[in-house]
Each structure stands twice: as structure tokens, then as C-alpha cells.
Amino acid sequence: MTDSPGHDHVHLEETTPWVRRWLRLEGFAGLALGWVVWQSYGGELFWFVPLLLVPDVSTAGYLGGNHTGAIAYNVAHNWFVGGVVLGLGVWLSTPVLGMAGAILVAHTGIDRVLGYGLKYPTSFQDTHLGRIGRQTPA
Numbered sequence: 001m002t003d004s005p006g007h008d009h010v011h012l013e014e015t016t017p018w019v020r021r022w023l024r025l026e027g028f029a030g031l032a033l034g035w036v037v038w039q040s041y042g043g044e045l046f047w048f049v050p051l052l053l054v055p056d057v058s059t060a061g062y063l064g065g066n067h068t069g070a071i072a073y074n075v076a077h078n079w080f081v082g083g084v085v086l087g088l089g090v091w092l093s094t095p096v097l098g099m100a101g102a103i104l105v106a107h108t109g110i111d112r113v114l115g116y117g118l119k120y121p122t123s124f125q126d127t128h129l130g131r132i133g134r135q136t137p138a
Contacts, residue, residue, distance in 0.1 A: 020115070020129060027112025030079065034106025037086065041095045041102070048103075055107040062124060070119040078118060082108050 038048050061072025075081060086101025088094070111117075117127030125132050 027109040030109025037102035067121040070121040
């Protein structure tokens with residue numbers, strides 16, 4: 001099957017496994033960076049692990065429906081927001097802000113390692129990394 005003369009059709013599912021592996025590796029790097037920054041501020045592992053769960057409070061946005069939930073979730077689960085908070089903490093010499101940024105970056109990293117991505121407003125399971133959770137046959 002071809003889309004146009006001389007071009008073979010490629011199914012997305014056949015091209016994405018390496019991309020998913022790359023994004024998971026990138027996530028591991030974000031988790032490591034968050035940990036290093038956290039430690040550089042004198043943070044302890046005892047607090048780092050439970051605080052990694054705090055960004056998941058944003059899933060409460062799903063109480064307002066899929067669209068609101070996706071927005072709330074995505075605000076707390078992306079590299080940009082974590083980087084801005086971290087950058088402001090460094091720029092303003094405010095350790096608590098830097099540590100909050102480190103948590104956001106690390107949390108985004110661990111989510112990517114686990115295969116969780118930014119959400120689409122169609123469903124919590126629809127992410128930029130693909131559909132998560134159990135697949136039900138159509």
C-alpha cells in the first residue's frame with residue numbers, strides 16, 4: 001500500500017518503539033537531574049521519595065472532567081514548568097523554590113520512565129506516549 005507514488009506506507013506502531021525507549025531514557029536523566037539538584041540543596045532521600053508524589057495531586061482536576069483534568073495534570077507534569085520553577089529557585093537564590101523545581105523535574109522524569117505522558121482531553125489513558133493501561137478489544 002502506498003500513500004503516494006514511490007512511497008511505502010509506514011504504520012506508526014512500527015516506528016515508535018525506539019522513540020519510547022529514548023523518551024524513557026530522557027526521563028531517567030530528568031529523574032537523576034532532579035535528585036542531584038535536590039541533594040545540592042541539602043535535601044534528604046527521606047523527604048525526596050514522598051515529595052515525588054505531590055505533583056500527582058493534580059489528578060484531582062479530573063473531578064472536573066477529562067478536559068479540565070488533562071490541563072491540570074499537564075501543568076504539573078512537564079519539563080517546562082519544572083524547569084521554570086527550578087530556574088527561578090536558582091536565579092532568586094531561593095532553596096525551597098529550587099527544591100520544588102527539582103521535585104517537578106524528577107517527577108516528570110519518573111513518569112516518563114514508567115511510560116506516562118502528557119494527557120489528551122479524551123481520556124486519562126490517552127497520552128503523547130501512547131495509550132496507557134489495559135487495552136480492551138474493540
